[in-house]
Amino acid sequence: MASKRDQDILTQVGAGMPMGEFMRQYWLPAAMSSEVKAEGEPMRLMLLGEKLIAFRDTNGKVGIMDHRCPHRCVSLFFGRNEEGGIRCVYHGWKFDADGKCLDMANVPPHQDFKHKIHAKAYRTRERAGVVWVYMGEQAELPDLPHIEATMGDESDTIVMFIQRECSFLPGLEGSIDTSHAGILHGPAGRPQAKSTDIEEIILANPHPEYKVSETPYGTTYGAYRAAEQGQLNWRVAHYLFPFWTLAPTGPIEGHVTARAWVPMDDTHNMSVYFARRSTLHVSTLATLTGGAADFTDFLPNTTDWHGRWRPRARPENDYFIDRAKQRTETFTGINGVLLQDQMITEAMEGGMPDFDWEHLAPSDHMITLTRRRILQAVNAFTNTGTRPPAADTPKDYLLARSGFFVAPETRDWLEVYRERVDAARAAA
Ligand code: FES
Numbered sequence: 001m002a003s004k005r006d007q008d009i010l011t012q013v014g015a016g017m018p019m020g021e022f023m024r025q026y027w028l029p030a031a032m033s034s035e036v037k038a039e040g041e042p043m044r045l046m047l048l049g050e051k052l053i054a055f056r057d058t059n060g061k062v063g064i065m066d067h068r069c070p071h072r073c074v075s076l077f078f079g080r081n082e083e084g085g086i087r088c089v090y091h092g093w094k095f096d097a098d099g100k101c102l103d104m105a106n107v108p109p110h111q112d113f114k115h116k117i118h119a120k121a122y123r124t125r126e127r128a129g130v131v132w133v134y135m136g137e138q139a140e141l142p143d144l145p146h147i148e149a150t151m152g153d154e155s156d157t158i159v160m161f162i163q164r165e166c167s168f169l170p171g172l173e174g175s176i177d178t179s180h181a182g183i184l185h186g187p188a189g190r191p192q193a194k195s196t197d198i199e200e201i202i203l204a205n206p207h208p209e210y211k212v213s214e215t216p217y218g219t220t221y222g223a224y225r226a227a228e229q230g231q232l233n234w235r236v237a238h239y240l241f242p243f244w245t246l247a248p249t250g251p252i253e254g255h256v257t258a259r260a261w262v263p264m265d266d267t268h269n270m271s272v273y274f275a276r277r278s279t280l281h282v283s284t285l286a287t288l289t290g291g292a293a294d295f296t297d298f299l300p301n302t303t304d305w306h307g308r309w310r311p312r313a314r315p316e317n318d319y320f321i322d323r324a325k326q327r328t329e330t331f332t333g334i335n336g337v338l339l340q341d342q343m344i345t346e347a348m349e350g351g352m353p354d355f356d357w358e359h360l361a362p363s364d365h366m367i368t369l370t371r372r373r374i375l376q377a378v379n380a381f382t383n384t385g386t387r388p389p390a391a392d393t394p395k396d397y398l399l400a401r402s403g404f405f406v407a408p409e410t411r412d413w414l415e416v417y418r419e420r421v422d423a424a425r426a427a428a
């Protein structure tokens, strides 16, 4: 299927582009709530190729708007965060968080036309310690996505923002690319599984077979490996429209995580990892981060459009690759799953796979299915206005959870998956 035209459709996210308009039909996680400080200075925010500013007004409400002042286009980044709104410093026009013009300081009151002027502002909400933004034009706002990992209290949610200097697509695809798990993230030598522990089984057998399926809200796969007599070990994972992945990094009963691959522009994305703290495997975060309790090794954030949440290990320093360790300890010599994944996507030429160059294998079936599913939905939206999956019915997502389970080889994997998730939820 792959063609350069498909690649362009999938990766061009600016306003007016098919994928860009499609993504604007969904809520996007935009920033940590703690980044938009009470009555603090405005921050620059790049989303879907748009240069925005975010600020928190004196009532605590977050405003996200185009950074260009609607008077003479000066950047509102330099504006003053005043009582009830932000004031442009050029001629003093003031806007509330909804973009309504409250004052025109340089125009005599009998001549002003502030009721006619709006800054281009987007609707926002906060949940789980994250500011969400809706960049679409639908009059009726959908609910925030019913994705379990994003629905908890701030105190029960671990949130990590990590910027990647690549298109969102390889990030997303890396997260559903199950066959790399036992290789990229494995040890230098090929181990034997010594127990029935799924992690050991994965490392000992890096080429599972797997099945894929479309869902109402995206795609799913089940990778399976032989377990004890007559049983199979399953790892089930999901892609959820438009940019979410649920990776199977723990048992399905209690491992509620999700990751958004939010495009900043065509060549940068912000991955936003959510995990319900109370459901996590103790070892999971340490595995992801190469031992650190959380992922804190960032360059200092700057006010630049691309200045937030950049790991210190990056292309210019080859991710601190340790070639001695690569020979003796880990397959890559790069520390931790998150950075290993970061490297392989940023190291693709131009920050994305080249559809004319690549050769997809049977092990890439989930990727081909997902690309096809996205392309069909984007084309249907662009050509006939068919509403994007789950965009207006975000409760559909509740069906999805990822993780491991063991099942008799005679059973249908999707049936067992649903039973296990329903049972886990009923017990919770
Ligand atoms: S450019 Fe903003 S008030 Fe004139």
Ligand SMILES: [Fe+2]
Pocket: 174, 180, 181, 184, 185, 337, 341
């Ligand atoms: Fe990975």
